[in-house]
Amino acid sequence: MRLVTVLLAAAATAACTAQAPTQDSATAGGVTPSTSSAPPRPASLQALVDAEMPKIPARGGLWVKHLTTGEEAAYHADDVFNSASVIKIPVAVQALEMVDAGTLTLATRLTLRAEDVRGGSGIFRYHDPGLQPTLRDVLLQMIITSDNTATDLSIGQVGGVDKVNAWLTAKGYASGMKLVQTTGDLFAKYNALTPADDRNARTNGDHAYWLGELTPRATGRMIEAIEKRELPSKAGAEELLRMMRAQQSGARRLPHFLPPGVNAAHKTGDFPPVLANDVGVVYAKSGPIVVSFFLNAITEPYGEAEDRMGRLTQQIVAYADR
Numbered sequence: 001m002r003l004v005t006v007l008l009a010a011a012a013t014a015a016c017t018a019q020a021p022t023q024d025s026a027t028a029g030g031v032t033p034s035t036s037s038a039p040p041r042p043a044s045l046q047a048l049v050d051a052e053m054p055k056i057p058a059r060g061g062l063w064v065k066h067l068t069t070g071e072e073a074a075y076h077a078d079d080v081f082n083s084a085s086v087i088k089i090p091v092a093v094q095a096l097e098m099v100d101a102g103t104l105t106l107a108t109r110l111t112l113r114a115e116d117v118r119g120g121s122g123i124f125r126y127h128d129p130g131l132q133p134t135l136r137d138v139l140l141q142m143i144i145t146s147d148n149t150a151t152d153l154s155i156g157q158v159g160g161v162d163k164v165n166a167w168l169t170a171k172g173y174a175s176g177m178k179l180v181q182t183t184g185d186l187f188a189k190y191n192a193l194t195p196a197d198d199r200n201a202r203t204n205g206d207h208a209y210w211l212g213e214l215t216p217r218a219t220g221r222m223i224e225a226i227e228k229r230e231l232p233s234k235a236g237a238e239e240l241l242r243m244m245r246a247q248q249s250g251a252r253r254l255p256h257f258l259p260p261g262v263n264a265a266h267k268t269g270d271f272p273p274v275l276a277n278d279v280g281v282v283y284a285k286s287g288p289i290v291v292s293f294f295l296n297a298i299t300e301p302y303g304e305a306e307d308r309m310g311r312l313t314q315q316i317v318a319y320a321d322r
Contacts, residue, residue, distance in 0.1 A: 041322055045073040048319055052312050058298040058305060059204075062312075063220035066320050067227065068287025077217040078176070081294040082203060084269030085121070085146040086219060086277050087179055087212025092139050092240055093222065094158045094167045097232035099135075106136040106239075110153055118183050121249075121270070122147025136239075143243040143267060148183040155182055171231075176218025180210050200274045204297040219279050220292035227281045227288055241265050244280055252303060253278035254291055256310030261285065262317055269294075273302045278309055286320045 042048040045064060053060050053075040061076040098104040109132040117125045122145050124131070133141075135157065141147035142154050158164060164179045180186075189209055193199055202209035225231035226240055244265035253276065255264045266280025279292040291313055298305045 042319055045071050045316070045319060048315060049073040049075050049312075052315065056295065056305065056308050057300045058295040060296075061216040061294040063216040063290070063292040064316060065220060065224060065290045066284075066287060067224065067290065069320075074217060077220075077292075078215050080176075080213050080215055081277070082207075082210045082269075082271070082275055082296050083212035083214040083219075084271050084275055084277055085151075085211065086214055086267055086269035086279055086294075087177070088142050088146065088151055088154075089219070089240075089267050089279070090168060090173070090177055090222065091151065091154050091158065091164060091179070092143060092243070093226065093232050093236070094164060095135070095139055095154055096236035096239055097167075098158060100233045100236055104135060104157060106134060106139075108135045109133065110135060110138060110157075112149070112153075116149055116153060118148035118152055119187055120148045120183065121145060122149055122151075124149035140243050140246075143240070144246045144248045146249060146268065146270070148187075152182045152184050155179070173218050173222065176215035177222070178213040180207065180212050183211060186211050203271050203274050214294070216279075216292040216294050220290050223279055223281060223290045223292060227290065241281070247280075250278050250306075252306035253309045254280055254282060254293065254313045256307065257314035258282065258317060259314075259321075262321075264291075266291075274298050276302065276305055276309065282313060282317060284317045284320050289316060289320060291316065 049062060049064065053062055061079050061081055063074050063077040065072045095104060099106055112124060112127060112129060112131040114129045119125065122141060124141060124147050138150045138153050142150040155161060155164065161179050161181060168174050168177050190199065207213065222231065226237045229237040231237065244267055247266050250266060250268035253268060254266050258264065262282065262284055264280050264282045266278055269275065269277035275296050276298060277294045282289045282291055293309050295305055295309065
């Protein structure tokens with residue numbers, strides 16, 4: 001019995017040896033052993049953007065620039081998109097430029113009146129009339145909570161919608177940036193719609209229901225100028241970037257999948273369920289990357305569209321840092 005057991009064990013060992021080729025024999029037979037490795041690096045930043053953007057079920061636009069290498073990529077970057085709250089960035093830049101010029105002061109206190117309160121995003125609508133935030137507080141809330149009350153107060157401080165657009169023209173941004181109206185005017189139009197009206201169709205295609213009009217390239221160029229401390233000034237840019245780093249919205253967008261040690265200064269624009277924008281600077285290990293990302297007319301679940309923005313931003317950083 002023992003002899004039979006020994007013979008059977010020997011036969012099994014021989015069979016296993018015959019079935020399991022050595023690394024040399026596998027290579028010789030033309031079979032490459034499987035190894036865990038990173039996916040191949042895209043040929044270029046543009047190739048990455050061209051491959052990924054068409055997969056998103058929305059009308060998308062993107063402009064990306066690595067500020068260290070100068071490499072750029074664009075996808076429908078000169079198309080006009082519904083800005084939503086991203087248009088609040090140039091309002092903040094203009095206000096900070098006026099602070100530099102001495103016509104506004106960040107420490108000035110503004111009195112919040114009942115008629116100043118706006119719906120939608122933000123925290124000032126939850127405060128009692130009579131609150132006296134500083135202009136710095138107002139600009140901060142316009143950026144980090146996208147506060148609509150703060151937005152209209154800021155627009156008023158710089159002189160109104162026409163003054164913002166005149167400033168954009170003077171700065172060379174008129175072809176790609178326009179403030180259409182105040183948030184108060186915008187929400188009055190939405191509130192006048194009936195249940196039979198298609199609100200999403202207005203958001204997607206009717207410019208009369210847009211807070212602003214932006215192209216990804218023009219927006220990205222302004223973000224680049226801010227990051228380079230060229231607009232509105234070194235001090236003003238530092239102030240605005242500090243605010244953008246404190247962003248309280250859009251956690252599922254540009255910053256969502258960034259690796260440890262990489263963060264973003266950004267500003268969102270929202271109109272669920274059809275619009276999700278996010279623009280800013282991602283501070284990759286290889287240097288700052290401007291990402292100006294617009295998604296209008298979204299046709300998939302909103303959170304999934306946000307995740308796509310985060311995933312593509314993650315791929316952009318991986319391409320830059322590899």
